[in-house]
Amino acid sequence: MQGSIYEKLNYIRYKGMQRMKRKVAAIVLARMNSTRLPGKVLMDICGRSMLGHIIDRLRKVRLIDEIILATTSQKEDEVLLDFAKEEEIKSFAYEGDPEDVVARIREAGEKFKADIMVNVNGDCPLIHPPVVEQLIKALVEHDAEMSTVANLDGKKVIHGGVNVFTLKGWQKVDENSTELYQRQNTTACLLDYPDLLKKVEVKDKPIFYQINHRIWVDTPADLEFMREVYKRLYKPGKIVNLEDVIHLLEKHPDLMEINSHVRQKGLKDKSRKVVFRVDGDEKVGMGHIVRCLALATELQERYFCGVSFIIKGEGGIVEMIREKGFKVEVLPSRISGENEAKRIVDFSRDYGANRIILDLKDEVSPEYIFKLR
Structure with missing residues (x-):
């Protein structure tokens, strides 16, 4: 078929009286229950949420017909459905396993009758519109x-978080993703079966291969880095030019030190959740708190752990922990050992933790420890 890319995308073939065209949909994956940085997709970056910046960038891609926010039916994700309404984009709440991103993408594509799907991770606020357009064209x-x-x-390209598929191609991915880790990741199956789909690769400009640095957001350090980049380059009503980001990092390489130590989670790496029960305040001293915060940050940034704290205290201590990106549960100052142990167990179960770390100023009884096991 001859003609421009628009003619090919809008090519009409007749089947009886029904006209059919190729529909391109961007499917943005987002959840509030991220392990290492819960709620990250709606966190503020220069007055706009991270998801908002992603939507702004996708709107610059002329070949995309529709943007769909694909989340889950979990209660905590209802706020994302509200976000989609405010942004006047479509939304889809997957009712199956919240971790099954492969099925979530497939069902979203099928529901909105997409022929071509631009799969977008909701934690990449520097996706590159020109290359998205190139991928669709290719x-x-x-x-x-x-x-x-x-x-x-x-060398790998600096930007990421986007691949383009036909719906039929993605249905093949779904059929062949039989392992749990394959269903929880958008590329795992294709790395295991590289010849599963007919694939075309696009080379971007050489400038985007010059720097090897993570520009997606998994941890507080990543968020700090992204906020610093946006602080220097973002202008309301416009999107940050990725070439300007490269020039900024070349001129100020110290910016990359903010999150250069963060490890990227591998396809088969497992996330874990840890609860710290720690004592500390101005009276008893801050050593326990400082020590546990350092360990918690290490677990979060290098070992893919979600971390929450349970403390006795209030005011400045609570805020200090929250500023580091951790959830805090505050116990009453006067609580029996038995009731405290029960609160810890209940909180840990609800949080999904499989490890509890104690760093307390006072010795606890064997019965207390037994209840936590």
Whole structure:
């Protein structure tokens, strides 16, 4: 078929009296219950939420017909459905396993009758609109089932979080994702079965291969880095130019030190959740708190752990812990050992923790420890 990319995308073939066209939908994956940084997708970056910046960038891609926010039916994700209404985009609440992103994408694509799906992670506020457009064009022009950004001389491109698929191609991914880790990741199955789909690769400009640094948000350190970049480059009503980001990092390489130590979670790495029960205030001293905060940050940034704290205290101590990005449960100052142990167990169960770390100023009884086991 001859003609421009628009003619190919809008190509009409007749089937009886029904007209059919190829619909391109951006499917943005987002949940509030992120392990390492809960609620990150709605956290503020220069007066706009991270998801808001992603939507702004997708709106710059002329070939996208519809933007769909794909979340879950979990209660904590209802706020994302409200966000979609405010942004005047479509939304989809997947009712199956919240961790099954493969099925969530497939069902969203099927519900909104997408022919081509731009799969977007909701934690990448610097996705690059020009390359998204290139990926869509390449998929159509090569009649492929998947398009992705190629490496250049062994170097990975700095931007990420986006791949393009046909719906039929993604249905193949769904059918072949039989392992749990494959269903929880958008690329795991394709790494295991590289010949599953007809794939085309797109090379981006050389400038985007010059710096190897993470520009997606998984931890408080990543968020701090992103806020600093936006603080220097963002202008309301416009999107941050990714080439300007590269130039900024070349001129100020110290910015990358903010989150260069954060480890990227591997496909088969498991997330864990840990609860710290710790004592500390101005009277008894801050050593326990400071020590546990350092350990919690290490677990979060290097070992893919979600962390919450249970403390006795109030005011400045609570705020200090929350400022580090951790959830805090405050116990009454006067509570029996038995009731305290029960509160810890109940909180840990609700949080989904599989480890409890104690750092207390007073010795506890064997019965207390037994109740926590």
